[in-house]
Amino acid sequence: MNEGEEGLDGKVAIVTGGGALDDGIGNGRAAALLLARAGARVVVVDRKPELAERTAAMIDDEGGAAVAVAGDVTSDDDCASIVATAIEAFGGVDILDNNVGIGSRGSVVDLEPSQWERVMNVNVASMFLMSKHAIPAMIERGGGAIVNVSSISALRPRGLTAYSTSKGAVIALTRAMAVDHGRDGIRVNCVAPGPVYTPMVAGPGMSDELRERRRNASPLKMEGSGWDVGNAVVFLASARARYITGQTLAVDGGVTLTAASR
Numbered sequence: 001m002n003e004g005e006e007g008l009d010g011k012v013a014i015v016t017g018g019g020a021l022d023d024g025i026g027n028g029r030a031a032a033l034l035l036a037r038a039g040a041r042v043v044v045v046d047r048k049p050e051l052a053e054r055t056a057a058m059i060d061d062e063g064g065a066a067v068a069v070a071g072d073v074t075s076d077d078d079c080a081s082i083v084a085t086a087i088e089a090f091g092g093v094d095i096l097d098n099n100v101g102i103g104s105r106g107s108v109v110d111l112e113p114s115q116w117e118r119v120m121n122v123n124v125a126s127m128f129l130m131s132k133h134a135i136p137a138m139i140e141r142g143g144g145a146i147v148n149v150s151s152i153s154a155l156r157p158r159g160l161t162a163y164s165t166s167k168g169a170v171i172a173l174t175r176a177m178a179v180d181h182g183r184d185g186i187r188v189n190c191v192a193p194g195p196v197y198t199p200m201v202a203g204p205g206m207s208d209e210l211r212e213r214r215r216n217a218s219p220l221k222m223e224g225s226g227w228d229v230g231n232a233v234v235f236l237a238s239a240r241a242r243y244i245t246g247q248t249l250a251v252d253g254g255v256t257l258t259a260a261s262r
Helices: 027-037 049-061 076-090 113-140 161-184 208-215 226-237
Strands: 012-016 041-046 066-070 095-098 144-149 186-193 248-251
Touching: 012 027, 012 076, 012 113, 027 041, 027 049, 027 095, 027 226, 041 049, 041 076, 049 066, 066 076, 076 113, 095 113, 095 226, 113 144, 113 161, 113 186, 144 161, 144 226, 161 186, 186 226, 226 248
Parallel strands: 012 041, 012 095, 041 066, 095 144, 144 186, 186 248
Antiparallel strands: none
């Protein structure tokens, strides 16, 4: 394959959690923009329609093709509707970036059952539901690629028990789907971001001191961003990763190699 040939021209990608506040670059928005720049047509999904619409407008401004869809990916009906929209707008589905997730703190003693269930529903069930509806559409196109977004918290638990467990389940789901659907020409991989700086983590709780401490936590002594995660998603979705499936790629600047668990 020649330089720059990623095999994404004309492909149809669904990116869940593809919005971000204002013009900020979160993991989903970065992936959506980068997939579009690589030639894919993108269905941008977010629970808040205005956030998905902003990402789609950014893609449009760059000369790409995108549609925005408001949807709750914990809803079976909404997931079916999202895939139907992709088929109606662009003719099918080739790529799915399962990017939705929420955080949680505390041990099993601290958590209420309702908190545990919500984290599992948003972080794991959403990926099951989106994949359930997207995979048949991919099979009709002769195959495809799914990228699930986990977290290094699955690899290095640190007091975020429900979150770590859910993200570990994402890795297990990735491996199981890779085995189940390899025969269908569908590759399934996982990205595990580290402490990247995105609009989701920016806010009153993110002081300059904490941000600097996060930056220095990695051996590279640099701050990761949504672009780093987005680039990993594009790679795993592209023809460059044609012989890669069932794998988890940590995008963390090496944090998991050196940082203590607490």
